[in-house]
Amino acid sequence: MESNERVQCLIIGSGPAGYTAAIYASRAGLKPVLYQGIQPGGQLTITTEVENYPGYPDGIQGPEMMVHFEKQAARMGADIRYGLATKVDFSGPVHKVQIDEEKWIEADSVIISTGASAKWLGLESEQRLNGYGVSACAVCDGFFFKGKEVAIVGAGDTAAEEALYLSKICAQVHMIVRRDEMRASKVMQDRVKNTANIKIYWNSETDEVLGDKKVSAVRIKNNKTGEKQEIPVSAFFVAIGHQPNSEIFKGWLDMDEAGYVKTVPGTSKTNIEGVFAAGDVQDKIYRQAVTAAGSGCMAALDAERYLSAKGIH
Numbered sequence: 001m002e003s004n005e006r007v008q009c010l011i012i013g014s015g016p017a018g019y020t021a022a023i024y025a026s027r028a029g030l031k032p033v034l035y036q037g038i039q040p041g042g043q044l045t046i047t048t049e050v051e052n053y054p055g056y057p058d059g060i061q062g063p064e065m066m067v068h069f070e071k072q073a074a075r076m077g078a079d080i081r082y083g084l085a086t087k088v089d090f091s092g093p094v095h096k097v098q099i100d101e102e103k104w105i106e107a108d109s110v111i112i113s114t115g116a117s118a119k120w121l122g123l124e125s126e127q128r129l130n131g132y133g134v135s136a137c138a139v140c141d142g143f144f145f146k147g148k149e150v151a152i153v154g155a156g157d158t159a160a161e162e163a164l165y166l167s168k169i170c171a172q173v174h175m176i177v178r179r180d181e182m183r184a185s186k187v188m189q190d191r192v193k194n195t196a197n198i199k200i201y202w203n204s205e206t207d208e209v210l211g212d213k214k215v216s217a218v219r220i221k222n223n224k225t226g227e228k229q230e231i232p233v234s235a236f237f238v239a240i241g242h243q244p245n246s247e248i249f250k251g252w253l254d255m256d257e258a259g260y261v262k263t264v265p266g267t268s269k270t271n272i273e274g275v276f277a278a279g280d281v282q283d284k285i286y287r288q289a290v291t292a293a294g295s296g297c298m299a300a301l302d303a304e305r306y307l308s309a310k311g312i313h
């Protein structure tokens with residue numbers, strides 16, 4: 001394999017974790033090169049208003065915030081490029097990453113911040129109303145539906161946690177569960193079942209999200225009886241899991257069964273020396289912009305220490 005370029009620090013991904021890593025790595029003089037991936041700015045570019053990122057007292061639109069992240073990283077000197085990491089080779093002391101199935105880059109350190117993608121049901125109406133009442137993040141968007149009736153689909157720990165979160169803000173939470181039991185841990189299930197304003201619809205599938213310009217109702221179908229029912233709601237939250245974007249690292253990095261990259265607790269270190277992971281690709285619990293940014297900072301500091309211990313930097 002022919003390598004065209006050698007860098008000290010290669011950052012893969014351009015969400016809050018990647019750009020924060022780029023800011024810190026640039027200021028530490030590592031001359032990082034960052035590849036943005038197919039969705040520059042990451043998941044925040046498909047959200048609307050962000051009110052929980054500190055430093056924006058009036059809130060900010062997700063896409064605009066990510067432009068700020070990018071500008072700040074660029075101003076510090078990060079070399080930001082459009083391109084997708086398509087393969088890696090972590091077999092040697094110098095790591096190799098292939099970009100756009102063509103060029104190979106050699107890197108003394110690699111920071112993986114490729115994020116995760118929310119899973120969607122796949123309904124046309126869900127896609128059309130995304131950002132107009134359809135959301136995959138209750139913590140981000142629940143507040144906009146204060147005092148309203150909302151629906152949530154899913155039955156894992158995320159759905160349970162988000163339903164409980166919504167129950168504190170919204171008048172009524174309609175929870176759509178496709179089987180006659182929930183996957184969530186017992187304690188979370190009990191909490192959900194014991195919350196007065198959460199109504200569970202068992203054996204139910206989402207047939208359609210209804211609404212012209214914004215969500216007005218959801219139509220569900222009982223998969224035992226075939227009976228359909230319309231529930232008037234202002235928002236529809238999808239909480240059926242996330243998919244970490246870690247496919248190309250399989251076989252190299254230790255991961256859990258869902259594909260989240262494992263890091264040494266309290267650090268960003270993976271099982272391969274000089275390869276660090278930050279943000280949602282290694283975090284299935286918190287998944288917030290601010291926690292991703294914090295872990296991006298950790299990864300840059302870990303990379304800097306690693307390079308300096310190796311005498312490379």
Ligand code: NDP
Nearest residue numbers: 121154155156157158159178179183239240241242284285
């Ligand atoms: P999970 O994969 O655990 O659960 C996904 C849920 O969505 C399941 O109930 C599944 O139903 C349902 N689902 C999947 N596809 C569809 C569909 N097309 N239509 C309707 N329902 C669907 O994902 P989570 O994000 O909940 O959790 C991921 C991991 O993170 C888990 O290990 C979880 O324990 C962990 N976690 C831990 C937290 C904590 O400790 N505080 C908080 C959040 C997550 P079915 O059961 O029928 O397959």
